[in-house]
Amino acid sequence: MQVSIKWLKDYIDFDWSAEELADRFTMAGVPVENVIRADEGLDHVVTGRIEEITPHPDSDHLQICQMNVGGKERIQIITGAQNVAQGQIVPVAMVGAHLPNGMHIKKGKLRGLPSNGMLCSAGELHLDLTKLAEEEKDGIYILPSDTPVGVPAKDVLGLDDVVLEFELTANRGDCFSVLGLVREIAVLTGNEPKWPVIRCEEDDAAKTADLIQTGIEATDLCDRFSVRMVKNVKVAPSPEWMQQRLEGAGIRAINNVVDVTNFVMLELGQPMHAYDYDEITGHTLTARRAKAGENLHTLDDSSRVAKGEELVIADSEHPAGLAGIMGGLESEVTEKTTTVVFEAASFYGPSIRRTARACGLHSEASGRFERGVDVTNTPRALERACQLLQEMGACTVTQGIVDCYPQPKTPVTIDFTAAQINGRLGTELPGSRMVDILTKLGFVIEETGEGRYRATVPSWRNDCTYMEDLSEEVARIYGFDNIAGTTPFGRMMQGRQSARQTFIERIKQILAALGMTEELSFSFTSTELLDKLRVPQESELRRAIPIMNPLTDEAPLVRTCLLTSIMENAVRNFSRKNMDLRLFDVAPVFYPKQLPLTELPEEKTKLVGLITGRRQEVGWNQGNEQVDFYDMKGIVEELFARLGISKYTVEAGEHFALHPGKTACFKKGREVIAVVGELHPEAAENFGIKQKVYLFEMDVETLMKYTAKNFHFSSLPKYPAIARDLAMLVDEDVAAADIERVIAKHGGKHFTGVTLFDVYTGKQVAAGKKSLAFNLTFQSKDRTLKDEEADAAFQQILAAVEQQFHAELRA
Structure with missing residues (x-):
């Protein structure tokens, strides 16, 4: 998020420079990533009047301008621009100026005559050319005739602003608004903010409830859904001051209706959307889940097919927009719009995040909903939007708000003591100081005993639920640099690997010495991979834990089988023409005790290996023989020999992923310690593999149990055999x-x-x-x-x- 200093000063006074404010914000846990100056390169650019203009005696296109720049004497500047005339006021770059385009202005001569500066064009000042008329884009930029002379050009051009670019953490959704940042400044400076008075006049006789109906079907995805209407709308450009505030926040001005919704979103942190009332079928808006196969036609003129999990705002026939992300194209506000429905809602953040990621469609609104908005703010946002549009003389406001709020939010309360917070922070702050800090942040504090308090969390702080959260609030406002550094006390222990970690390292070293390469894989899988590997439908391996917010739709499960990972990597190598592989992986798999999860799953470490392709590296003196079953069996036997696992038996065995008749089980007694074999032909076909692949699978805990703990050595035999x-x-x-x-x-x-x-x-x-x-x-x-x-x-x-x-x- 980014916001201009001017916008912040609309609501609170402070004397800090932009850099000082950025530092104070950052130290208070609201990190500022960058300070952007709109006036960069304009320090020595002033306004000047052309008092006299004459042609250059030695040039047919240069002109000599005698400039009044507010000083006692005129300065001479030679220009090649043809759109200048006597009496015009223009921006003048004085000697020593470093313009935004990198140009350095020095004294010089043009065709033998001195020139002490430069008249500037819009491009040289880095003005937004898209906002200028065609005649203003080329040549010298001509200022209005009533512009004062000799004043900094940045003040006249509206470039005397500084923009703060924030890199906010996901938990601080309240700071994704100007008023949220003003609240922080008020606490840091002690100054009183000038909160805007939000009130509109309901000057239209029509009642909103008679004109439109709303509802929430997906109550688990939408907490609150509110609408308000304005009539007699005049769609036009928004005022210059509003356009400047939006541009400072990185948002392009469109028209007064759309700009108002963006302004309110930035000001209050509540995303909004405006619908053309006449384009809403049935004059009904409902927050519901999309139906699988429905067409989602959004404002970017893209059509998407719904999977049935997305939350949409729908009229009586079809979706009118992707909830919390982007509105629909059919109900877009245009120049023909006369009646507008403003909508403000509170949506379930994880649902918005999943939909935005699946659609590849992230917006300013979705970013705020993902972090959580203030559910109590929707009527206030509607009121503010109507007020702003009404102040422009662009509408009349209907009577009342239609507000669907089935389960009002219960305020969160947190009990704490001053001793608890001091013990956590290593401070000796009195309880009164903590109460003062938290009260300024909007918490309502009740004293429940000596040194004991109960804090009621404000509705905009969704991130505060525990005493530890309150201690963080106290620490960041009190100042981390005011908290004395202490060395943690504790018994010193020598760090070392566990026996299990050492055993795994030993396995890796042995297999690497045997010419195999360790792979690293994600702990995620899919039903499709289990199907390709021929895992039986009744197998426990199919009881995989589903991931609530998977990184990709291709891997929505936590793996129960390591073979899926190594096969996936093998296929990836084959697709890149790497056909000779010797891979192994030592990694955990996870078995849930029950689904859905009520406790942590059982975690086991598995070892798998894969070989395929040529036995020897390509060379003029090497054959082209392919690896076979006995190469893999030899690797396993050598691994066991070096681990000290002996007195095992090898028998023909079976495995769902391996070729029947070409599978062997290594056993200690009746316990299987390893399975070795050729990949089943059906599995190979499923993965699109056309060469022989050999695999082994083991359980690390089982290997560790049978590895030799004590080694006995005997001398070499003296007598012949x-x-x-x-x-x-x-x-x-x-x-x-x-x-x-x-x-x-x-x-x-x-x-x-x-x-x-x-x-x-x-x-x-x-x-x-x-x-x-x-x-x-x-x-x-x-x-x-x-x-x-x-x-x-x-x-x-x-x-x-x-x-x-x-x-x-x-x-």
């Missing part, structure tokens, strides 16, 4: 992992390991059978093992395998 190969025929559905478990169980005390080194099916193997070949190792720690001992263990293993799997030994 004995190896035996075991090749056998088994049924095709027998898992090698099951055979390895039996081998380990019956291998005896010298058994040290088993490795599957060959799998064969083909012509030399009967149908329904497969050949598996294992390498077995035996080794003693304290002596050289004998072949007879290894053979005995081998026979034990063979007997167990033959018995349990009906295996046949191959020669």
